[in-house]
Amino acid sequence: MSLDGVRVLDLSTLLPGPMATLLLADAGADVVKVERPGRGDEMRSYQPKLGGASANYAILNRGKRAFAADLKDPADRDRVLALATSADVVVEQFRPGVVDRLGLGYEAVRSRNPGVVYCSITGYGQTGAHATRAGHDLNYLAGMGLLDVVVDATGAPPLPPTVIADLAGGTYPAVVNILLALRRRDATGVGAHLDISMSRNLQTMIYGYFATHQAGGGWPVPGADLLTGGSPRYRIYPTADGRHVAVASLEEKFWRLLAELIGLPAEYLDDAGQEAAVAEAVAERIAAHPAAHWRSVFDGEDVCATVVGTFPEAVAAGLVTPDGPDRLVGDGFDVGALPSPVDPVLRPAPAAIGYPALEPLPVGDVWLS
Known part of the structure; x- marks a missing residue:
């Protein structure tokens, strides 16, 4: 297993961080997730359900362990800090400054664990005029100009078909940088504080517009560029039956x-x-x-x-595989797990694995030996 023996402390919630730590777990890392006492990660409450938690939570947190801790309680905070002291990677997704106020920021962890790879995922980065702004995927796409390049007949931008900033700007840059930082740490012993800004990382998604602008061509006009409706060679055309x-x-x-x-x-x-x-x-x-x-x-x-195509048509064509070899199992269900982008040669053999119940944070070391 590529990340066998790597310990990951996950303080994140919802999507970008948990998806990143899922990929690390798929590659063999030991992921311990810390959640709020009581209801835990907010995503546990979403609908529909798989067992006692939401299907979304189950899909994203397969193969991890989860413990409840009140990070505002000094005793719980100190036990989580002890976990961070022996972790290889810490992932957090609070707004800038929050983990510092809680006593779990990079400097607090680094002082005890100099080689830690500490990954902070935010909407707008740790510094700058927008750093403390609240936002979700749609807000980041809107602010970066991406929503404006394709419009409908009324001139309005459509809703994207999935979250883009969370995954392309958050999850995947986080995983790439964590792996690079682990590589550097193995060679030099030096850790890192990774500043993963979802909005900033969206700039890789506008590479063509960026190149055109740098060459003096201005910025894209909605619906007028090669890939945004300006060319008859790259468009979506209606059929006779409404498809x-x-x-x-x-x-x-x-x-x-x-x-x-x-x-x-x-x-x-x-x-x-x-x-x-x-x-x-x-x-x-x-x-x-x-x-x-x-x-x-x-x-x-x-x-x-x-x-x-529709999703049923994509399944029939074998392009979407909800019943693959990896299984997500629990009380009363056995379903296909989210297909992993981690190549099979880099991860354990397919297995039937559950998602974590929220357990009390124990005293002492919780890491696997």
Whole structure:
């Protein structure tokens, strides 16, 4: 196991931190999660339920252990600090300054554990004008300009299909930096305080807009750029039965094959300078037939055009795998666990594992030997 023997103290809640520590646990780390007494992590109360906790909590915290501690109580705080003293990694997700006031900040931990990798995940980073602002995924996307680049017919941005800042700006940068910091610590003995800002890390998601701006091309105009609706080669077109086809035929070979398959007249093959007219012509042809027709037309063709599927269709196609080899088990249920992005060669064999009940924080060392 890649992280066998690595101890992770998880003080985070909800999604970004718990997903990060789930990936570390999948790679073999021993993850101990500290939650509030009573109801624990707020996500435990979400619906629907799997056993005594929410399905969301169960999916994100498989294979961890959870203990209740009141971080404002000096005795509990000191016991959690003792856990941090022998941890390799500490993950926290409070607003800047909160863990310091609790006596569990980086300096308090580092003074006892110089090699600790201490990871702080926040919306806007530890410093700066926005550091203490409250926010959720949608707020970070809105503030960074990402919501503005694709708009509907009324000019309004649609809701994203999933959380993006939490995962792409929080979870994955946290995991990458934790692993890099562990690598450096193993070589030098030096720990680190990692400042994971979800909004700042969203800049990697705007790499193309960033490059265009740096080259003097300004910032994106909503719905006008190559990947935001400005090109007929990269759009979503409605079908005759109210479904949609996602076209991403950017390269010339894909575009020409698409044109052939949908019967696009030759005068529309060169879309440069007539993008709106070409998009209208493509839309007219796609709208002439139902989704099943286009699915059969595109099946087996190297064309980069796909009928927008439902989740049941994605499961039937094997693209979504809710019943994989890893199992999430508990009182009265045995379901597929969240498929892990940790490659099988880097993690233990698939197993049936439960999610943690919230137990009293014991006196003494809770780490596995």
